[in-house]
Amino acid sequence: PVLSSLKDGVLTVTLNRPDKLNSFNEDMHLALRAQIQRAHDDPDVRAVLITGAGRGFCAGQDLGDRDPRSGETPDLGKTLETFYNPTLRLMRSLNKPIICAVNGVAAGAGANIALACDIVLAAKSAKFIQAFAKIGLIPDAGGSWSLPRLIGEARAKALALTAEPLTAETAADWGLIWQALDDAELMPQAQALAAQLAQGPTLGLGLTKQLIQEAATNDLDTQLDRECALQRQAGRSDDYAEGVTAFLEKRAPRFTGH
Ligand code: LHQ
Structure with missing residues (x-):
């Protein structure tokens, strides 16, 4: 569910469930976590670049994984404790820069995983959606912390309460991300930036x-x-x-x- 390659100090990690817009199932959670752990452990890794395969970046949790029609009462807090939060903490504590190349839609926890990276670039066709409100949930994967810090409480609340899609260009104008780039420019520029940082001090x-x-x-x-x-x-x-x-x-x- 995750592809990875290490070249010239850059560990490129590609979320790879394109049929499901790279939404998170347990395997993808663990595979992403393993790559961030590798970035901690391997001195040859000097920068990390995260992106998504196919037309989306990440659509958050795989909503097909737990069907409410089964009648079971879910414990989503446990899902966060077990899967998202350890990965978020590993990303923040990594003493190496993480660049995110948001190649397409980033929704729910997928948007907030992107925002937990250190430098976020996005394709102009990409959108950021705090999708949680549409299904009765709250912003997780660090979003309730990062959104108000990055764009202020007024914009954070409006995005989270309406689940309105935000274009990459507006996200950049607001300071939610670093840059919105023409689609064809996204990967070359993200790779150049990652290489520059990996060769840096x-x-x-x-x-x-x-x-x-x-x-x-x-x-x-x-x-x-x-x-x-x-x-x-x-x-x-x-x-x-x-x-x-x-x-x-x-x-x-x-x-x-x-
Ligand atoms: C998906 C998903 C998806 C499964 C697209 N799951 N299949 C934490 C703790 C525990 C549990 C709950 O959640 C969380 C945190 C969260 O992340 S909650 C938020 C979860 N995410 C969402 O609510 C977003 C759901 N997806 C969408 O609203 C749309 O797919 C977006 C707006 C992202 C993209 O729309 P489109 O470009 O129109 O694509 P699509 O909807 O046609 O999706 C393409 C395929 O991907 C489709 O499958 P199909 O078999 O019909 O081709 C979707 O079902 C599938 N997919 N997101 N999260």
Whole structure:
């Protein structure tokens, strides 16, 4: 249910249930999680690129997996605890950038998995849909946290309460994502960005990701202290020495991620 390849430091992960718009069944949950875990464990992975196979990015949970007509009372909290939340936490704690190339519709938890990535690019034909309201659910997969932070409470509430589709261009205008690109440009640009980051000072990039995430819950004093601690760490890296040396020697730096 997930394809993966590692090239030049970029782990590309493709959600691959195109007949179901890459909606999540248990196998796809576990396969995605395994790839994010691999990104944690394998020092050769220096950036991750997530995308979807076929015309969609991800339509959220596979709604055919649990048929309410069976009469069973579902425990969706358990589904979140078992499947979504560990993956979300792994994505956020990964000290490496995750780029998302949203190639088509991103609905429900599929939209919010995309928003949990560090840099989100989307094809202009893609749409973001907080589909939960249509089926009586609440925004999950981190959406209730990320939406108000990214676009403010007014827009977050309206999107979540109406389930209205948002175009990629409006998403970019609002700051929900980084860029909306012509469809043909999406993958080349996403791959170029992932390659650029993977060849970058990835130790410092990982610390940057963590620091910006921490700012969501820290006050200024705490954050200034964290900047001291992480800049101290970054300043001791090989990549800092190389970056400054390359600048002084007027040449391109050769970063190693150490
Ligand atoms: C699907 C799905 C899908 C199965 C398209 N499942 N087959 C967390 C915890 C536990 C449980 C519940 O949920 C959650 C979190 C969530 O993610 S809740 C939100 C779940 N997602 C949705 O409600 C979105 C449902 N899908 C749609 O509204 C539409 O498919 C969208 C707007 C995404 C795309 O519309 P179209 O471009 O018109 O495509 P389509 O509807 O024709 O879909 C193509 C095929 O994919 C179709 O199958 P078929 O056999 O008829 O060709 C759909 O049934 C299937 N599919 N989403 N989530």
